[in-house]
Amino acid sequence: MSTKQKRYFLTEEEIPTQWYNIQADMVNKPLPPINPATKEALKPEDLFPIFAEELARQELDQEHAWVDIPEEVRDMYKYYRSTPLVRAYGLEEALGTPAHIYFKNESVSPVGSHKLNSALAQAYYCKQQGVTNVTTETGAGQWGAALSYAARVFGLEAAVYQVKISYEQKPYRRSIMQTYGAQVTASPSMSTRAGKDILTKDPMNQGSLGTAISEAIELAVNTPNCKYTLGSVLSHVTLHQTIIGLEAEKQMQKTGEYPDIVIGCFGGGSNFGGISFPFMRHNILEGKQTRFIAAEPASCPKLTRGVFQYDFGDVAGYTPLLPMYTLGHNFMPANIHAGGLRYHGAGVIVSQLLKDKLMEAVDIKQLESFEAGVLFAKAEGIIPAPESSHAIAATIKEALKCKETGEEKVILFNLSGHGLIDMAAYDQYFAGNLTNYEVSDEDVRKNIAELEKVI
Numbered sequence: 001m002s003t004k005q006k007r008y009f010l011t012e013e014e015i016p017t018q019w020y021n022i023q024a025d026m027v028n029k030p031l032p033p034i035n036p037a038t039k040e041a042l043k044p045e046d047l048f049p050i051f052a053e054e055l056a057r058q059e060l061d062q063e064h065a066w067v068d069i070p071e072e073v074r075d076m077y078k079y080y081r082s083t084p085l086v087r088a089y090g091l092e093e094a095l096g097t098p099a100h101i102y103f104k105n106e107s108v109s110p111v112g113s114h115k116l117n118s119a120l121a122q123a124y125y126c127k128q129q130g131v132t133n134v135t136t137e138t139g140a141g142q143w144g145a146a147l148s149y150a151a152r153v154f155g156l157e158a159a160v161y162q163v164k165i166s167y168e169q170k171p172y173r174r175s176i177m178q179t180y181g182a183q184v185t186a187s188p189s190m191s192t193r194a195g196k197d198i199l200t201k202d203p204m205n206q207g208s209l210g211t212a213i214s215e216a217i218e219l220a221v222n223t224p225n226c227k228y229t230l231g232s233v234l235s236h237v238t239l240h241q242t243i244i245g246l247e248a249e250k251q252m253q254k255t256g257e258y259p260d261i262v263i264g265c266f267g268g269g270s271n272f273g274g275i276s277f278p279f280m281r282h283n284i285l286e287g288k289q290t291r292f293i294a295a296e297p298a299s300c301p302k303l304t305r306g307v308f309q310y311d312f313g314d315v316a317g318y319t320p321l322l323p324m325y326t327l328g329h330n331f332m333p334a335n336i337h338a339g340g341l342r343y344h345g346a347g348v349i350v351s352q353l354l355k356d357k358l359m360e361a362v363d364i365k366q367l368e369s370f371e372a373g374v375l376f377a378k379a380e381g382i383i384p385a386p387e388s389s390h391a392i393a394a395t396i397k398e399a400l401k402c403k404e405t406g407e408e409k410v411i412l413f414n415l416s417g418h419g420l421i422d423m424a425a426y427d428q429y430f431a432g433n434l435t436n437y438e439v440s441d442e443d444v445r446k447n448i449a450e451l452e453k454v455i
């Protein structure tokens with residue numbers, strides 16, 4: 001660790017009061033989501049039965065670049081925002097790189113990740129509309145924990161379906177959700193028709209995000225005054241996460257530098273979009289040349305090896321058809337420890353930006369991500385979430401390139417969460433029990449061929 005470490009904060013008055021909607025500034029807008037029943041472009045009303053109305057409108061808004069953050073949400077942001085922007089002198093010294101490395105530390109939120117930025121907004125809009133109950137699914141539990149906290153804040157009842165294997169293997173996030181008063185059910189369960197159907201056919205089914213989404217949507221549709229919420233992928237979630245990049249933009253001004261490269265790990269795209277879009281705005285509007293790199297797991301490579309086409313957002317096929325980079329909604333990612341990155345598709349905005357080459361993507365192997373995470377913990381003192389370690393690994397690659405060329409590039413990455421509840425995964429790494437899980441070209445081809453038959 002370095003004694004030189006420097007942290008930049010914003011005063012309460014400097015914290016941004018609007019989110020940034022990049023769709024308004026994009027030259028090629030994302031193609032519209034399609035209602036699978038009518039085969040027509042989705043309208044906000046199509047989403048009203050499932051989502052709060054304001055969130056449905058935000059989802060499809062390609063017009064307004066700036067969206068006011070409601071005062072009640074800003075008040076709750078103040079509990080942990082601004083989050084620190086840190087000059088990572090320790091990491092620079094450990095790598096011997098001339099690059100200037102900065103990270104935005106979203107792990108300081110009360111639940112330990114960036115997810116709360118959108119959970120608070122979603123719970124607020126539900127409350128404002130008279131909703132009393134919210135449902136959702138969660139894998140490793142980061143999103144479930146954030147929504148449980150936000151539901152508590154705004155006086156809503158939360159029901160969370162957690163993938164059964166995680167419910168059993170990661171008991172502490174379940175405890176966190178229960179501490180905030182949420183009702184947590186292992187999915188598949190006998191409490192919904194979808195769950196019963198799965199368990200009747202396969203009593204030992206361990207669940208997936210697909211089974212949990214189906215159960216959460218079913219409960220929302222069948223319960224009066226109840227809405228469903230989602231922690232990633234959708235455009236309104238990424239909109240709320242732009243608070244990360246908007247703060248970082250002001251904090252970078254205080255450093256006197258501007259990033260040459262911005263990096264985020266990639267599950268569905270919300271923390272990557274959150275840190276990137278406010279800077280990408282200057283590429284689009286003023287011709288700045290910043291590079292944006294999404295770091296995804298090699299075992300779930302939708303950006304680097306998937307196809308761009310319409311696909312469902314969930315395994316059951318309940319969601320609208322979304323134009324996105326995908327491995328096919330039936331793709332079953334290997335059981336890597338970065339549970340938050342185990343998703344088959346990418347959000348529609350990032351997908352269009354990647355297609356138009358406004359951003360890049362790299363894939364990171366599981367062992368490389370843990371090696372990077374441990375190096376970072378030793379250099380900066382913060383134990384990163386296994387998801388965030390993918391962004392760290394991509395940052396190290398770029399910093400080492402600078403070492404070869406002698407370039408003093410400015411690199412900014414997002415530390416999306418801490419790993420203090422993921423230490424079982426670190427134990428497995430230290431014991432040499434982790435592997436890299438390669439995906440064969442054959443598997444990708446087969447899965448995408450299947451998809452083309454369905455859609």
Ligand SMILES: *Cc1c(COP(=O)(O)O)cnc(C)c1O
Pocket residue numbers: 113114115142143231232233265266267268269270271272340341385387388416417418
């Ligand atoms: C959920 C999660 C992610 C991945 O989700 P995105 O929507 O791609 O940001 C990354 N890091 C952490 C810590 C998470 O909890």
